[in-house]
Amino acid sequence: MSGNEITKLVIDAVKEIGSDQENDDLMNATEKTKLFGNNLDSMGVVFLVTILEESISDELGVDIALADERAMSQKTSPFRSVQKLSKYIQMLVDEEKDL
Amino acid sequence: MKKKIYKMEQVIVISGTRKGLGKQLAEFFLNEGAVVCGCSRGRASIAHDQYRHFELDVADEKAVMSMTRAIKKEFGKIDVLLNNAGIAAMNHLMTTPYENARTVFNTNFFGTFLFTREVSKLMMRQKSGRIVNYTTVATPLDLSGESVYAASKAAIESFTRISAKELSDFGIRVNAIGPTPVETDLIRNIPKKKLDELLAQQAIGRFGTFEDVLNVIQFFIDDRSEFITGQIIYLGGVMK
Numbered sequence: 426m427s428g429n430e431i432t433k434l435v436i437d438a439v440k441e442i443g444s445d446q447e448n449d450d451l452m453n454a455t456e457k458t459k460l461f462g463n464n465l466d467s468m469g470v471v472f473l474v475t476i477l478e479e480s481i482s483d484e485l486g487v488d489i490a491l492a493d494e495r496a497m498s499q500k501t502s503p504f505r506s507v508q509k510l511s512k513y514i515q516m517l518v519d520e521e522k523d524l
Numbered sequence: 525m526k527k528k529i530y531k532m533e534q535v536i537v538i539s540g541t542r543k544g545l546g547k548q549l550a551e552f553f554l555n556e557g558a559v560v561c562g563c564s565r566g567r568a569s570i571a572h573d574q575y576r577h578f579e580l581d582v583a584d585e586k587a588v589m590s591m592t593r594a595i596k597k598e599f600g601k602i603d604v605l606l607n608n609a610g611i612a613a614m615n616h617l618m619t620t621p622y623e624n625a626r627t628v629f630n631t632n633f634f635g636t637f638l639f640t641r642e643v644s645k646l647m648m649r650q651k652s653g654r655i656v657n658y659t660t661v662a663t664p665l666d667l668s669g670e671s672v673y674a675a676s677k678a679a680i681e682s683f684t685r686i687s688a689k690e691l692s693d694f695g696i697r698v699n700a701i702g703p704t705p706v707e708t709d710l711i712r713n714i715p716k717k718k719l720d721e722l723l724a725q726q727a728i729g730r731f732g733t734f735e736d737v738l739n740v741i742q743f744f745i746d747d748r749s750e751f752i753t754g755q756i757i758y759l760g761g762v763m764k
Contacts, residue, residue, distance in 0.1 A: 471648075474645075475649065476649075479593075479645070488586065488590055488593060
């Protein structure tokens with residue numbers, strides 16, 4: 426799958442949360458939209474992880490845990506923006522495909 | 525067509541359904557008309573149209589994730605999770621192999637953690653769910669010879685209380701049952717003298733039965749218990 430497909434999944438998930446939280450920035454999310462630390466609190470990240478793991482499994486047929494050690498320990502969390510998160514997911518999906 | 529009918533039923537996930545209490549509970553809920561999804565390291569010992577079996581180690585993260593997603597795909601929901609899988613260990617701490625201690629924690633605590641985490645993701649989206657964890661009277665009684673086993677269950681008690689807080693906003697209730705010894709495989713290697721000493725510490729000095737355990741589980745998962753979460757009920761009148 427392409428990076429664009431993953432970015433679309435991330436944006437869709439962010440928009441869903443934006444709609445729940447009535448947050449205009451999230452509802453109109455683009456690749457540049459900031460997430461954790463700006464528009465999302467830790468509970469928002471929990472929702473995002475849940476929605477994305479499910480859509481990645483459904484759409485891409487890959488089961489990944491987004492909250493793995495690297496995501497939680499990285500100084501610059503991949504949950505900080507749509508762009509960073511998309512790249513991080515691409516890496517996890519590629520790793521899973523290589524197994 | 526079948527799938528549609530199943531969606532009207534309660535979907536109950538029970539870990540450790542090959543034998544003992546897990547198997548009895550699975551058979552009970554199947555007879556009640558529920559869909560039961562169970563697991564064990566080995567093959568299924570239950571044959572029923574509404575039973576699904578997954579061969580896995582409860583401490584295998586990927587396997588637990590795949591199981592919960594397969595259930596979601598087939599049935600669309602999980603109503604109840606019984607974190608039943610567990611192993612008992614009785615040994616003086618000075619003669620307990622490290623590997624043995626790790627195995628006990630992997631199955632008892634990490635298995636409970638992984639199933640709770642993965643199943644909660646689905647329950648969170650459906651805004652309801654009931655989780656029952658398993659502790660033991662060995663924890664409040666601080667039984668000699670059970671340091672690792674009791675510690676693994678103490679971890680589950682803490683986990684039960686805190687996860688009840690963290691998950692309450694999503695309509696998920698988490699409670700735990702602390703059975704006394706029930707005559708299953710779990711205690712077959714424990715000397716009779718030790719068991720008699722344990723029974724003497726209970727307010728009601730007898731072995732527990734399947735019905736005793738079932739009664740508390742039914743209480744916890746009943747819709748009428750919607751105001752009950754983060755609680756631990758020990759059988760036999762054992763008190764902390």
